[in-house]
Amino acid sequence: MAGNSDPLTPRAKLAVTAGKAVAAASRAAGRGSGSVIGGRVALKLDPDLLARLAQHLDVTLVSATNGKTTTTRLIAEALKAAGPVVSNALGANMPAGITSALAGGAEAKFGVIEVDEKYLVGVAQATDPKCIALLNLSRDQLDRAAETRMLAENWREGLSGSKAVIVANADDPLVVWAASSSPNVLWVAAGQMWKDDAWSCPSCGGVMQRPGDDWFCGECGFRRPTPSWALSGDHVLDPHGSAWPIHLQLPGRANKANAASSAAVAAVFGVPPQVALERMYQVQAVAGRYDVVQFEGRDLRLLLAKNPAGWLETFSLIDPPPTPVILSVNARGADGTDTSWLWDVDYTRLTGHPICVIGDRKLDLAVRLEVANQQFQVCDNLDQAVQLCPPGRIEVIANYTAFQDLRRRVGN
Template sequence: MAGNSEPLSPRAKLAVTAGKAAAAVSRAAGKGSGSVIGGKVALRFDPDLLARLAHHLDVVLVSATNGKTTTTRLLAEALRAGGPVVSNALGANMPAGITSALAGGSDARYGVIEVDEKYLAGVARDVSPKAIALLNLSRDQLDRAAETRMLAEKWREGLAGSDAIIIANADDPLITWAASSSPTVVWVAGGQSWKDDAWSCPSCGGVLQRPSDDWYCGECGFRRPTPTWALHGDHVIDPHGVAWPIQLQLPGRANKSNAAMSTAVAAAAFGIDPKVALERMYKVQAVAGRYDVVSYRQRELRLLLAKNPAGWLETFSLIDGPPTPVILSVNARGADGTDTSWLWDVDYTRLAGHPILVLGDRKLDLAVRLEVAGLRFRVCADLEEAVGAAPPGRIEAIANYTAFQDLRRKVGN
């Protein structure tokens, strides 16, 4: 747990200085924020630096397949009601990026840290978090990440006996399985739109039964726990039955779920009043460029990120009906995962009637998928061609990770 801030050792100070210098060189060379290389250099100087930097902080870790960057941003804003916050707000969520973020937070009280799913247990061991928020698990980057049930098992083993308060989504069976080994769990009914990765019981492998919003295994008895917090329409219901209105500038049901989880974490682990937490979350207009609306060539482009089937499903729900044009851009670089077979799990027929404009390194993979779905589309050489093919007005631009970064650079966002 957090204690009084103590001066860093000479070795740790040298590590921080070296990391900041490496990050500055990376930025000067136009290689991005430098947070990852800076963290790597710092950890080479002092492998225990992450633990040292987190020692004086009350830390909350946020992990999931989808929504962790947004939830981290909302939660950081909520906790600022109680004191200064340090956070990896731009999503560098592996140990090097986390180390870089914490190196800039010597005066902070809270550390709100997004953590890549593969690294959760290790980071938790290093930083001794006060709370851990677990949102969802689904297929993502099939060439890199473990199968979801294996990942849930690793979380379950890694978090067993943790002193942290676990705030977990009771509607996701994989999350429930992962969290159930922990002694202190706050269950939140956060919802689960994408269910294709959670039809079998993570405990015994039997088929899960899903009557209404409930779920249970008829073979071993593993079942949805009773939540004490719940997302209900436009409100989050607290353990006393009080309904707090969720008023966000961020769109969609998924972000209401992120807000409900953040409210539960802020209240249950840090004593922040739900009203105060939710009021502060309203200030968030965009998250690392996501949901931004930018003017480009006499059009208004809304930038939306979707990295995997569950994310695409949620993103489609944000789009108004036809004839709003939709740009789809897909890459398969290292940060995206090089396996694009997930395209076949996305129900693109939800875009029927929209003019569809296809971009990205793997635009032909996407074109084949859309053709099989029976949709009309146009493959474009670049963003200029795609925007020029759409009439003046609003365009929805949906992209996976590196394609999203490409779009942001192109439109100057």
Template sequence: MSAHPDSAAPSGSLNARAKLAVTAGKAAAAVSRAAGRGSGSVIGGRVALKLDPDLLRQVSAGLDVVLVSATNGKTTTTRLIAEALKAAGPVVSNALGANMPAGITSALADSGEARFGVIEVDEKYLNMVARDTNPKAIALLNLSRDQLDRSSETRMLAEKWREGLAGTEAVVIANADDPLVTWAASSCKKVIWVAAGQAYKEDAWSCPSCGGVMQRPDEEWFCPSCGFRRPQPHWALQGEFVVDPQGQPWPIRLQLPGRANLSNATSTAAVVSVFGVHPQIALQRMESVQAVAGRYESVLVNGREVRLLLAKNPAGWLETFSLIDPAPAPVVLSVNALSADGTDTSWLWDVDYERLVGHPVFVMGQRKLDLAVRLEVAGVQFQVIDSIQQAVAMAPQGRIEAIANYTAFQQLRRDVATPN
């Protein structure tokens, strides 16, 4: 399953049309960066794919590709896999999270001498990207409610994965604790099952196979109607240890906080084992990751420590609430509903904001009034504000936990001037 050091495709292997497309894409990206519009990876990829629709297939041809898809955790897991795989050779990755075909194409067009391509993929585009990149491994972490206006209902998405990946030659590394992921991966020929956990279960009470009511005794799950049940895992997270297929536990010592990242590390160890990287080496390399695209980063704002946390959907908020300091630590919440976030904010009512009772809470963002109504119903005391600086001026002592959804998080990073 391992690649060979000489497997990376040299730039000269691209045909003339592909070379022109790559050059034009890089030029478009440079103009975008010069205009202060971000990294330019998306617009660069769009221009390149317009000139050569087959470009993604060509730029990935010489790489051993790993695809990572999920509702939550795919950016962090992609970063962990990329770091761990560097033990086996050079890696190219879409580290900033541009996870649709245009951004992925831009990333791989800069692969240079890379041996591995570690690619985060938006759930909606997984089948398309898998078709074009011929991946050696695909990691499926979780599926839960997110952006219903663009990504569709979770079972429909699981069914698309199940149908689209049925013929793949890739090794699929799948979360055995998520019934939707398990059902999607069950159509694949080569599956490594990982007991990575599932904190948010509200989207997994209905059997994806027959529609029956799922039973969940302890850590197991099964459908009494059709017999669909949790597979026996090969890898497992137990406490703060990864347990490999031989039953050997390996300690996880991450700088990234929370159980969700222990789960991400477990899936990472399983993925990189496909390429011959020992779990001890993989876990040691993961220790160096401190923040991922600003997530978990602590910054000083007017002399006060503010920790930046991303939460995009009910499952993500649940995991994030487990990270915040106990009450009365001050908390800032910021929610937008732009196209990149999903314009449907009904998910606010599925988040357990009652957990914030006792915290001084400050509410901001484009949809701050929607959030204010939800907090009022939850019995949470809050103040509506316009900026993080205002929250810092008003908040009592203690580290400020700033939690935001996607575009609100990007705005928050700009407001506190954290580097990209």
């Protein structure tokens, strides 16, 4: 292995080879990328494989409820300025998928790894990261995800005393509380549009005060830290007070926030903000998200939104009325089977848009839209919904498995 004085053991090499073979067989059978099943097989053969594969890399871990995949991609693009990067760019973010990704990175210098929130602590222990980016925490997959404060507590305990530089969002009280146990934190003012999971103090349970963009607990004194990096309009402010312009092909305020956090991470590895931000412009779409595809004579923009915070950010970036909007919601395993989160989304933001509703749980969504006084039509499938829309742009918003269904249908 390049640059590694401690090559992989014979067992580890066998595990990597077997994992790649299984992944290739899975791809050949048309069952997806094969990265997860390949990683599972490899870890069965060598349970310490993830740690062995990470030992020659400068690792960055990225975790959050929303924005992990995009931020991972932006950081990876920025760090390519300093050397070869290996990353789990397709979003397989549990140990098996991460192991598969790193198995292809023998020549890499940097590992930029998206990690599911529940697995962050274990992956951090295995990979000894130099940097960990914590972006946000909000409700998601209600049937199987721990309550958000419990997740923050898991991070806080698991990252306590970590040697990694923690790049954390100063505007999310749950993230601040989780990161505060670490000795080396870079605070980024990345903003927080969705505040409904952080009205009680994670430290003492008191009521949070939120004047303007600030926040603090009136009971225990837990408060927003002073950021050293900040998103300010279309610029990133660095710790020296210099403003660097953000030029992205990705839309919306949330992606500017992701770019601000990514610039802070890149600086940890010596990549200057100007270089990092210029490189981020290369990213046009992330695993199909934000892609515009031609379908049935229309231009469909594919937008992924998995939970209330994600839907709120997505509504803020769609074209104004009367642009048609197609909404698709499933409730399969990867989505979480509990759709009660739909009642937390403010659908009045879609007033004036013609709306078509599809997906496995289209009737759940229809009831919610009716209560929100929206004009909509329930359709059997994407083709029918698209035909009800005039030629031109259509915004298509879907949760996780619904988004995968859409990509397959439009050949993306």
